Amino acid sequence: MPVTTLARYRDWPEERMVARILEIKAQLGDELTILGHHYQRDESIQFADYRGDSLGLSEQAAQTDARHILFCGVYFMAETAAVLAKSGQVVVQPVPEALCPMARMATGAEAQGAYELLSGVWGDSIVPITYQNSTADVKAFVGRHGGAVCTSSNARQLFEWAFRQGEHILFLPDEHLGTNTALDMGIPREQLGVWNPIKPVRPEYLANARVVVWQGFCSVHTRFTVEDVRAARERYPGCIVVVHPECRREVVVEADQYGSTTGIIRVVEQAPAGATIVVGTEYHLVQRLNAEFPDKMVVPLAVSVCNTMAMTRLPHVLLALESIVAGEPINVVSVDAETAHWARMALKRMLEAS
Ligand code: SF4
Incomplete structure (x- = not known):
């Protein structure tokens, strides 16, 4: 019988849903891999075979031979998994409406328009780089024009790689990751x-720029302010403040350290027992780190939740798994062959460059 509605779980207690999910996992065995992004709620990430950041999870997806990949995250992540999936693998996202607002701030057509205008002043020396947090369409645009994907961990390496290929970078879609990376490399503000x-702006105003960053942003990370950092230092004297590079420049400068989600987890792991670590990233991860390191205090710089990451709940996971068991997977994520080819090219260049 096809599984089409969440309503059937309305009266199910949580334990019953958990038990049924575990039963399906056991039944499907190696045929199923569940991936969970660090920003997911505990109620969904608890079933993940792999937890990680978006790229790490996609790499896991590419390595698994499981026929079904259930991706608990936002759409661009499931799309990347679909781009990297082997023939015959099916990627399912429990909540297809869970989209990343930042990834939606750039489309391939808009990027192409900007590229053409900038080519008018920069000639053919532009290398486009896109953050992993972008649509497959934007990754494909980058792939077509000799560019690459980057993550928040390897953005600097990819900028250095791009400057070996050309003289100018068009970076999408996160203004703040692009700005933090360029300034840390010593590129002056005026460039x-x-x-x-x-x-x-009229492209000629950008004639002297070496890097142009797309004006997209993550509302979860731009929510943090310099005042938050100063208040945390007053409240927790001696604390370590670590933030994500999607934060505004002034917040990154005010913090002690900044790094990708994986880098932030490492800071917490390596902090001495008794330390207080104030973390500027998504709230569900901060809460989880606090629970996982009882000998340290891990507190949020401010409470900032990614609402779309939080959309995946127990019934969504269960419904998606029931559909797989029934042989009629719902919410299948797929990418057309042409887009997938060029997006894969951009991802491949990143792996080669880093
Ligand atoms: S935390 Fe920010 S970048 Fe990540 S999915 Fe949410 S909105 Fe997108």
Whole structure:
């Protein structure tokens, strides 16, 4: 019988749903891999065979031979898994409406338009780089134009790689990761331009720029302020403040350290017992780290939740798994062959460059 509605679980207690999910996992065995992003709620990430950041999870997806990959995360992550999937593998996202607002701030067509305008002043020396947190469409645009994907851990390496290929970088879609990376490399502010896709500046104003960053942002990370950092230092004297590079420049400068999600976890792991670590990233991860390291205190810089990451709940996971067991998977994520080819090219260049 096809499984089509969440309503059937309305009266199910949590324990019953958990038991049924575990039963399905055991039944499917190696035929199923569940991936969970660090920002997921405990109620969904508890079933993950692999936890990680978006790229680490996609790499896991590419390595598994499981026929079904259930991706508990947001859409661009499941899309990347679909791009990297082997023939015959099916990627399912429990909540297809869980989209990353930042990834949606750039489309391939908008990126192509910016590229053409900038080519008018920069010639053919532009290397586009896109953050992993982007649509397959944008990754494909980058792949077609000789560019690569980067993550928040290897952005600097990819910028260095890009400058070996050409003289200018168009970076999408996160203004803050692009700005933090460029400034840390010693590129002066006056050689850094911002591209507003709604109201683009005249390209000739950017003639002296070496890096142009797309004006996209993550509302979860731009929510943190310098005042939050100062308040945390007053409240927790001697604390370590670590933030994500999607934060604004002034917050990154005010913090003690900044790093990718994986880097933040490492800071917590390596902090001495008794330390207080104030973390500027998504709240579910901060809470989990606090529970996992009882000898340390891990507190949020401010409570900032990614609402779309939080959409995946127990009934969604269960419904998606029931559909797989029934042989009629719902919410299958797929990418057309042409887009997947160029997106894969951009991902491959990243792996080669880092
Ligand atoms: S935390 Fe930010 S970048 Fe990550 S999925 Fe949410 S909105 Fe997108």
